[in-house]
Amino acid sequence: MNAPTPLSLTCFTLNTSHHIAHLVLNRPEAMNTMHPLFWRELDAALTHIHQSGEARVLVISSTGKHFSAGMALETFGSEIALDDSSPEGRAAIFDLLAGMQATFSKLETLRIPVIAAIQGGCIGGAVDMVTACCLRYATADAFFCIQEINIGMVADVGTLQRLPKLLPLAVVKELAYTGRRLPAARALGYGLVNEVFESAEAMLAAAMQCANEIAAKPPVAVWGTKQAVHYARDHSVDDALKQMGWLQGAIWSNAHVRESVTAMKEKRAGQFPGLTPLKNFSEFGQ
Incomplete structure (x- = not known):
């Protein structure tokens, strides 16, 4: 039986069953893009999972064609205004980014392993997110893209720090400098993903099977x-x-x-x- 969660979530659903927490990105109409509410809810969900002690493993999956298209670009033009007009304004960017980085870092500091199940596009901020997970399963149509360079900025929430520990450095540089897509088959060859599946259903089933095996250990x-x-x-x-x-x-x-x-x-x-x-x-x- 699924355990109810006290959290009220808009961007995600969260259920815990048989000691497995399953967090699902559930805004497929917006390609599961990331905006301030996404960050607040993810932070709250990870804090809840960490503190409760009920779950022994976390599976993160998504809905729709793409896992996530990364940062919602309209955010930069409305809710978040980065002040580049003064040293003081630019210095404040550090603290803004630190908060965002801390949320994804919770995936690493969580008391339990985290498995990401990735279909379609894993773009920009989504790469930051999944590189902080322990295991990554992907569908055959999945791809990874360091999108930030394509919109004139440097990836700043974990990709450039974690990806070199998961991929050969020259490959990281190629992706980071060009914004090219890394297809699932090539990602598997480099070891970024653990396994590739023909369908999202098969991928999620495999992720859950692995989660069940982990949950059976002390x-x-x-x-x-x-x-x-x-x-x-x-x-x-x-x-x-x-x-x-x-x-x-x-x-x-x-x-x-x-x-x-x-x-x-x-x-x-x-x-x-x-x-x-x-x-x-x-x-x-x-």
């Missing part, structure tokens, strides 16, 4: 694995090994290991405690 061990992989990506081997020692010491559970081994021998699903729900410090007391 959640705290999955959390620790995500922590270790990301730390190792950004640090030396020596530093990462030291961090691994402290991490393993913090989360090691003989009970989890015994239950995992016993469940394998008995050919049944393991039974593990969920992640502890979180509260902000300000929520405690009077």
Whole structure:
């Protein structure tokens, strides 16, 4: 049974079932473009998922022909006015971007793995978004485009920082300098996507199957694995090994290991405690 969510969302739907949170971009008529409400709702949804501890994996999918066409261009001409007329105005752009970057970074800092299921176009800000996810599945007609260069700006919400860790540097430069499309088949060859499917239905089914496999593992061990992989990506081997020692010491559970081994021998699903729900410090007391 789907668990109700207390969030009121316009740009997304969010349901959690069998410890799998499924967040769906649901504005296909607008090609799921991103505007301030999109960012507010995504931030709220990720915060809710992170704090509740109910979900053990998050699947992000979309509706319509394209996963997302990225930033809604009309936003720049109306709700957001970037002041380039003074040093003070230009300096304020830093803080504006920092807030947007922080929302996508929540996909990386989330306590659970994130799987992106991508159909059609994954353009501009959508590339920023999916590169912050753990796994990416795509349809055969999917493509990735660093659209920002085509509209006279630099990609600024994570693509140029995360993509070089996922693709060969020369390929990143080609895409970033030209705005060319990277088709799903080529993305698969480079390892940007884990698998390519002929239909969106098959892709989502595979994403859910993977999510079910992840959800069957001890959640705290999955959390620790995500922590270790990301730390190792950004640090030396020596530093990462030291961090691994402290991490393993913090989360090691003989009970989890015994239950995992016993469940394998008995050919049944393991039974593990969920992640502890979180509260902000300000929520405690009077």
